[in-house]
Amino acid sequence: MELRLIVEVVTQYLDQQPAADKLRIRLYMALRQAILDRTLQQGVKLPPTRMLAEELDLGRNTVVRAYEQLLVEGYLEGRVGDGTYVSNVVDAASKPAAPKRLIGTRREGLSRRGTSIVNSAASSVIQNGAFMPGVPDVDQFPFSLWRRLLGKYLHAGQSRLLHYTHLGYGPLKVALAGYLRVTRMMVVDPKQIVVINGSHQGLDLCARMLADQGDRVWVEEPGYWGARNVLSAAGLEISPISLDAKGLAPTADDWAQPPRLVFTSPSSQYPTGTVMSLDRRLELLEGAFQSGSWIIEDDYDNELRYDERPVASLFGLCRRQRVIYLGTLSKVMFPGIRLAYMVLPEDLVDAFVIGNSELYRGGRMTEQAALAEFIDDGHFTAHIKRMRVIYQERRDILRQEMESRLGNAVSVSGGHAGLQLLYRFNAPVDDAQIAAQSLAEGVVCRPLSMYYADKHNSRAGLNLGFAAVPEKAIAPAVATLVRVIERHL
Amino acid sequence: MELRLIVEVVTQYLDQQPAADKLRIRLYMALRQAILDRTLQQGVKLPPTRMLAEELDLGRNTVVRAYEQLLVEGYLEGRVGDGTYVSNVVDAASKPAAPKRLIGTRREGLSRRGTSIVNSAASSVIQNGAFMPGVPDVDQFPFSLWRRLLGKYLHAGQSRLLHYTHLGYGPLKVALAGYLRVTRMMVVDPKQIVVINGSHQGLDLCARMLADQGDRVWVEEPGYWGARNVLSAAGLEISPISLDAKGLAPTADDWAQPPRLVFTSPSSQYPTGTVMSLDRRLELLEGAFQSGSWIIEDDYDNELRYDERPVASLFGLCRRQRVIYLGTLSKVMFPGIRLAYMVLPEDLVDAFVIGNSELYRGGRMTEQAALAEFIDDGHFTAHIKRMRVIYQERRDILRQEMESRLGNAVSVSGGHAGLQLLYRFNAPVDDAQIAAQSLAEGVVCRPLSMYYADKHNSRAGLNLGFAAVPEKAIAPAVATLVRVIERHL
Secondary structure, eight states: OOHHHHHHHHHHHHHTSOTTSOHHHHHHHHHHHHHHTTSSOTTOEEOOHHHHHHHHTOOHHHHHHHHHHHHHTTSEEEETTTEEEEOOHHHHHHSTTSOOOSSOOOOTTOOHHHHHHHHHOOOOSOOSSTBOTTOOOGGGSOHHHHHHHHHHHSSGGGGGGGSOBSSOOHHHHHHHHHHHHHHHOOOOOGGGEEEESOHHHHHHHHHHHHOOTTOEEEEEESOOHHHHHHHHHTTOEEEEEEEETTEEOOOHHHHHSOOSEEEEOTTSOTTTOOOOOHHHHHHHHHHHHHHTOEEEEEOTTTTOBOSSOOOOOHHHHOSSSOEEEEEESTTTTOGGGOOEEEEOOHHHHHHHHHHHHHHHOBOOHHHHHHHHHHHHTTHHHHHHHHHHHHHHHHHHHHHHHHHHHHGGGEEEEEOSBSSEEEEEESSOOOHHHHHHHHHHTTOOOEEGGGGOSSGGGOOOEEEEEOTTSOHHHHHHHHHHHHHHHHHHO | OOHHHHHHHHHHHHHTSOTTSOHHHHHHHHHHHHHHTTSSOTTOEEOOHHHHHHHHTOOHHHHHHHHHHHHHHTSEEEETTTEEEEOOHHHHHHSTTSOOOSSOOOOTTOOHHHHHHHHHOOOOSOOSSTBOTTOOOGGGSOHHHHHHHHHHHSSGGGGGGGSOBSSOOHHHHHHHHHHHHHHHOOOOOGGGEEEESOHHHHHHHHHHHHOOTTOEEEEEESOOHHHHHHHHHTTOEEEEEEEETTEEOOOHHHHHSOOSEEEEOTTSOTTTOOOOOHHHHHHHHHHHHHHTOEEEEEOTTTTOBOSSOOOOOHHHHOSSSOEEEEEESTTTTOGGGOOEEEEOOHHHHHHHHHHHHHHHOBOOHHHHHHHHHHHHTTHHHHHHHHHHHHHHHHHHHHHHHHHHHHGGGEEEEEOSBSSEEEEEESSOOOHHHHHHHHHHTTOOOEEGGGGOSSGGGOOOEEEEEOTTSOHHHHHHHHHHHHHHHHTTO
């Protein structure tokens, strides 16, 4: 596990410690918790005290004393002349003297659906670096510009922006409608747009406003596990539908039991990157119209398109109001912004505005106003344009490195848009194990198998994000990853 | 309807119009939509063009031409020498030539639960002024301080705050734990705190993590309708439980069918302001322990307490981990902030952190960091202290005005904490009609009957918010309200 990653983990855990405590205590608690959580796993070599002290900007004595205490308590073990390693925590934690885990692990008292949410959870504590898929490079964000815009709307004269809102901030919807018209050929009235807190919230809203407990939803197989979890937590029955080269490929048997909802990412399927063909799109729209199904179009990666094929949205193609369009700002602004939007068929707008307000309450008009101006003044498209160049270079480096080192052992797909490349293994391997071992050596990746609802019919592969890793860090990270992979081939 | 309110309504609707359109078109569209939505009802007298132009900072001709067009189309009618009034919109809207409502009203295609959410919705478009309950005076918010703190954490060196987060920003949890220790006598580990987007999200999370479809939840009768809607949308069966002078009063029959969840606001029941007695608290905790129920404690108004009785929280009283505590920042910061927090029994923390992340994704660490510093540096308590003085004066003026004008016709309750007073009528009247007529004359209030799950057993009253109305505006608004009330007594 490389130093950079360890420092990041320790920093995250340090943030969780009471600021009032002494630094030595905070560092001790942070390391201990990281070890108990297995974020720092058995065998990880900690950096020398002098180096960690420098990285964290702490006194060296602070680090020495934290290490010493963890050595005494058995969380760490020292090997003479070799350094300090994380011990076998199962043993350490089961010793009666060991402090109990601060975050409880008992699951008594949870509901069935609560237990199921916990058991299917898959989001990662690490959100950065090689090769976390789905996250942008936040270091490139135009901070000072955004600060200035937020400040402009955070003034006594703008106090009404601090209230709850039902409709959201009008000019933002106008700005988004303009953006969608230009980039997605979607002609929408700004009133059809509902601003939400993220696409998970939009999905949840669709699941509740449009479907009842036990209703069937089609999801892509493989597909975004997060969407499956949200839809399942809303009581829907998940029906995985296979993909082929043309995209989502429901059979006649599938249509014989039509779904209430269809969740799909036609412009760039996640995680395969497949673009749904026009005939498949028309079939899907016709089928949905015939069976009264609603289609949720997740256009999560549309902004970052590297080649010249503009792909029309399903929403824009549909003349019969069967499509709900989900757009996110997590990839082009930043993940923590928690602003996304839905575009709705006109007949649903009123109900969704009410439902959104009743279930979640609206607000954050200051941010919405700043974002509206950010878009209107062209900063949004300028930022996208700039990032597209950066990401494209990183994608190319990753592709070259993987090809030169693995050749025919893997097949690549995706990469015409978005933040990741999918590598399928051409021989059977345990991709989850590869991902786990790679993580232990400091390289994050997502096994393809986790994207399958039906794990028994999954294919092995790795989803590699290239966006949040600097160019010069790509080759070394690929080298590490390939070493792990080669142990399995 | 007073000028101030009309200006606010028109401003809100103006914000929804495309910025690209000419001002005259925008004003015309805004007024028309407000009339179609019945936000400006039949008979409302519009301000003279010169006055509206000044208030909205528009040219007078712009207003004149918008009025003229609306007069021609029948939305407004002029009375010679008397002014301009809103026409009977039913007629206007049903004319074939009238433009259709831009926001669709058809409900086809919604699920049963979606329809039910829409039908039970009750939140108000107007969020300010006399006498909107539950909203603070956002004009008093320390804008420049908050701007400075946000700016401090919105820097390239703080880019990691732009990522998704599972655990939330640690120092905020530490700051909140410190605040709860001092003000609520709650000894909590910061790790027990989960930062959420608002108490509705917290309620939804509890409903899904702890209860399954069809499980029973006790709610207070009368009680917060918003909570009922969220719990019901999560598939729970709502059991309204009566209140008496000591608070929530479940009978032996109620306990014979114990609930999965109990939703209660013991420190200051909403909307009655009743404080749950200690013996009743202990009974509730014991009952919940015996029956394996979870209690959700909504401490929505705790910060704004005007008398010297500190009221311990249920959470602090409970030794057996049956209570989930919900705290909001909407009342002491501002409603649109969309940051709130839950305090969880240790055994639930892990599952709720995962559930929150899977269902909603976390983020907004910049705001969380700013808030942590706002609390740590004492600005939070200073702001509360300052607002307490302002609100207490407004409460006293409202109470005096109501008493001097209505005397024994009403009985007041609440007001020892929070942002509103509840007035019950001592004779049977239609409180919903009073509220509607009062709104038409520019005074917002909530009829007590809307807080009842069982409308047939409701009592009549008015919930009056005193926080978002300046001192000198209180007496005239009471005068208006009393004129309406007297027509019904």
